[in-house]
Amino acid sequence: MVSTNVVGILGGMGPAAGADFVRLFVQACAQQMRARGEPVRDQSFPEHWLAQVPVPDRTGALASAEQGAHQPLEPMLQALGRLAALGSRAVAIACNTAHAWHGSLQARFPQVELLHMARETAQQLAAQGATEVALMATEGTYRVRLYEEALAEAGLGCHVPLADERQTIMRGIFEGVKAGNLPLAERCFSEVALRLAERHGPVTIIMGCTEVPLGLQGSAAVAGLRLVDPAQVLAEALARRAYGA
Amino acid sequence: MVSTNVVGILGGMGPAAGADFVRLFVQACAQQMRARGEPVRDQSFPEHWLAQVPVPDRTGALASAEQGAHQPLEPMLQALGRLAALGSRAVAIACNTAHAWHGSLQARFPQVELLHMARETAQQLAAQGATEVALMATEGTYRVRLYEEALAEAGLGCHVPLADERQTIMRGIFEGVKAGNLPLAERCFSEVALRLAERHGPVTIIMGCTEVPLGLQGSAAVAGLRLVDPAQVLAEALARRAYGA
Missing domain, CATH: 3.40.50.1860 (Rossmann fold)
Structure with missing residues (x-):
């Protein structure tokens, strides 16, 4: 037992x-x-x-x-x-x-x-040998530097999206997942994830809002990207x- | 508010x-x-x-x-x-x-x-005009006649699987869903659902164990059948x- x-x-x-x-x-x-x-x-x-x-x-x-x-x-x-x-x-x-x-x-x-x-996620990424990541999150999470600080403690650098990309993430969260419009959420999140990958290369992207994986699950557009789900x-x-x- | x-x-x-x-x-x-x-x-x-x-x-x-x-x-x-x-x-x-x-x-x-x-399900099926259904459930649920009685109160008849089919359902529940083997669960549940449909025609099949929908979700084999999920x-x-x- x-x-x-x-x-x-x-x-x-x-x-x-x-x-x-x-x-x-x-x-x-x-x-x-x-x-x-x-x-x-x-x-x-x-x-x-x-x-x-x-x-x-x-x-x-x-x-x-x-x-x-x-x-x-x-x-x-x-x-x-x-x-x-x-x-x-x-x-x-x-x-x-x-x-x-x-x-x-x-x-x-x-x-x-x-x-x-954020600390659990940073520790796991550091243990896997990552040195820098990109972060998709809410404006509130960026504002309090939740991941930036946890990642820095673990020795990792953090790329954040541009202002308009952050707005696109917020739209996917609120008008998409929280309002039950998953196709909209998938479009918003995929667009930002692809732009981050284009700008920063093959870094791991942290889906740092619990609504993001719900919208990106099964998205073919981001199939080649390295995504980590902190909720997991x-x-x-x-x-x-x-x-x- | x-x-x-x-x-x-x-x-x-x-x-x-x-x-x-x-x-x-x-x-x-x-x-x-x-x-x-x-x-x-x-x-x-x-x-x-x-x-x-x-x-x-x-x-x-x-x-x-x-x-x-x-x-x-x-x-x-x-x-x-x-x-x-x-x-x-x-x-x-x-x-x-x-x-x-x-x-x-x-x-x-x-x-x-x-x-x-079972009573909520029976009432909904009666309201939709059903007169008879087939039931996939555990041996325990058959033993206490949980659905048979609730369906009879609502004026509906209930077909139950044969002894070997019941064993197949139990195998799908315990060796399949509960043990994390979803492909096995899907095979077991699909087989019984198709046999019930063959024997009783286009009756609604009640997935009367919460593990059954978890194994049948997305099964192409039963796409044409009328399934109702009491959990829903x-x-x-x-x-x-x-x-x-």
Whole structure:
């Protein structure tokens, strides 16, 4: 019998990305069992809880100066407290931009290990020998330099898109994935990914917003590019915590 | 601003099906917003919680007479109690066979509306004018006549597979989906679906185990058949409760 820890997922930002994160986590758990030579069966998965709660838009709050920045924090604190009360040893946040509040959330619940999506991704890329990457993310994520700092700590350089390309990414996120228009999302994201590859060569492109993989999944236009999904990296990290690795 | 109710999902049976149920629920919520002429945005989704807890195998417990039948009930009661404590007004169980304990679970938490997957499906099929259907399910679900009774209440007849076909379904569920071998699952489920269609003509086939759609999704072999996914029907019913419909 496999001994496991209870873990939590803080989602709702957006809800489709939260649901997809659970799928990635379940796959990562099955992979843990296979790596241990254990049969994959329902009862060997760790207990895990997904909280999908309404949270004010993260990029909007980060853009509206001091008075707006607390707004996403309150519902996230409440949901994280409930995940902790349910026994979660570790929690993953299924939203890149929300990591702007990672420090405040972690400080309030020191008994829970709150994983950090950008740091997990930077460490994995560094271990694979990468030296520079390109980043597709929200304006909020660029504003707080979430990936730039995590990548620099791991010794990696980071290319960011031009202003108009950032707008195209935001359009793909909000008018595309979040509004349920996936063909629009695919067009927006593919265009920017191809431009980054053209400008910076064969660097790995970080899909640094959980909505981006949802729009790029299965896109033939970007089939030749090296894309990394931080949500997948984070799901694997959470599965390792669940199995005590 | 849309006013919504908190709802819960009781999953882990198996975990991949639970994750997929959240995906179906999120899609059904977006459909609710569109039907109301509301824009689809993160903050308009209802708060929802997914509990994925280890639960002893349901079919195994139902087959092992009285002493085994309580085993799945205890962890389900505990998880349902926690979903209720989180404020869930309605809860869906993302497993058909687990509905053998629906009455015991509902009796213990009368303050929560515990939806019934088979009854929701039977009512929808009756409303669409169906008079008879065929059922693909686990041995446990056949044993407790979960769908036969719900369908009879709604005035529908139910064809069930032969003994060897039932074994093929169980193989697709356990050696296929639950063990991560999707090609095997697709072969098993397609074979039985085609045999049912050959024997009973163009009746609707109920995919009455949450693992079956995961194995049949995208199967070209069954493209011409009329398949209904009770998990989708249940997800739509839960979304209606979340939006107070």
